[in-house]
Amino acid sequence: MTDSTARLDHVVLWVRDPIAAAGFYEEAVGLAPVRVTDFAAGEAPFPSVRVNEETLLDLMPLTMAERMTMLPGAADSSGHPVNHVCLSLPADGFEALRGRLEERSVPVTDFSHDSFGARGPARRSFYFRDPDGNVLEARHYD
Template sequence: MTHQETRLDHVVLWVSDPVAAAHFYEKAVGLEPVRLADFSAGEAPFPSVRVNRETILDLMPRSKANRMSMLPGAAESSGHPVNHVCLSLTAAAFDTLLDRLREQSVPVSDVSHDSFGARGPAKRSFYFRDPDGNVFEARHYD
């Protein structure tokens, strides 16, 4: 298998309130909710938000951690074992996200330059947290 054949499908985030988390990602980050109505109606175990056509973030309720028998150690992982998730954007989308987060009064870090990532040094990057404390980095290379 080569790196061209491997893609990121989804990341599961532990959240205290999946509906509130979905609204945060929609309003502050600009990501489209997936299965939110189904979750609210009790027909899906969790909602998600779409990062791009191939990748979603699943918003898993922390309350399900003790019942996830298919995932060894799920209950112990419902803290924050992931350091951060990085979103790679175009320069225009980077500026739009930064403005949107500030409009929503979401604290953001200072913008840094030339931090290393999957495609080499990024022109600019910054960090922010979602309401559950999950940390995200946003960056652009172009």
């Protein structure tokens, strides 16, 4: 049985330049930056971008990998991005995201139709990479 009260809090992405990554996610993807100024001032270990009121993407500097001692081998994940992170958007937000990516010459895949996700089959989806090679999927449902 699953716990229906569970929510996704955050996903940590390894990035070479957290400030540049935050800029990409703000300008191209449309996500609000969090703690970028604090990170730049040395007051926070990493910045984030807000997906929604409950979920962040943390932009962890690759230089932090050697300090990842909480689990044996945790530092080895540095440089190995997750398979992909999927962002679900309303149709107008989906179109706006694709437009911003194309304006910035970010390569995007062709549309897929009816791919299965958390809310069933998505009407359309596509994939793109951030500047650090992390793969993101964007989708919208009916």
